[in-house]
Amino acid sequence: MGALPPVPAGAGTGSAALSWEAPGDWEEVPPSSNMRRAQYRVPGAAGDAECVVFYFGPGQGGDAMSNAYRWADMFTQPDGSSSREVLKTEPITVGDMAVLLIEVTGTYGGGRPMGGGGQAKLGQMLLGAVAEGSDANWFFKLTGPQETVEHQRGAFRAMMDSLKPGSGGD
DSSP states (O other), rough: OOOOOOTTTTTTTTGGGGEEEOOOOOOEEEOSSSSEEEEEEEOOOOOOEEEEEOOOTTOOOOOOOHHHHHTTEEEETSSSGGGGGGGGEEEEEETTTEEEEEEEEEESSSSSOOOOOOOOEEEEEEEEEEOSSSSSSSEEEEEEEEEHHHEEEEEHHHHHHOOOEOOOOO
């Protein structure tokens, strides 16, 4: 899969934007690529996690379930079974916005479809969400040590519950 083009200037702003409230103990850091609209360092006793927010623009990024499967495929299970078998999804509504919550655990890394290679990391977890924006989907992905991500579950959910259309992210 080739790299997607950069988000056009102004895309994901104004009425096409989303705003949210990031948890107070999350540290906003400069996004490590132009595909990321926001990036946070998420502290935890088991090691820091990372939360990233993606917005690719109209017609880009795919639907919610395709992303849930793709994210699950970034994980492997100890017994070799597909991580899709342990994938959990939950559709919710925030205001008038449809959001799909996504959860998967296992060994994260190795030939990841997006983000390159790297060392496989045991005992990892992903909490994700795909929010249907007014013109395109927004993607939220919290990944890191399972203990850290599990500890931040309520904070991640509060951030999803704070989603509002318009004006852009924190």
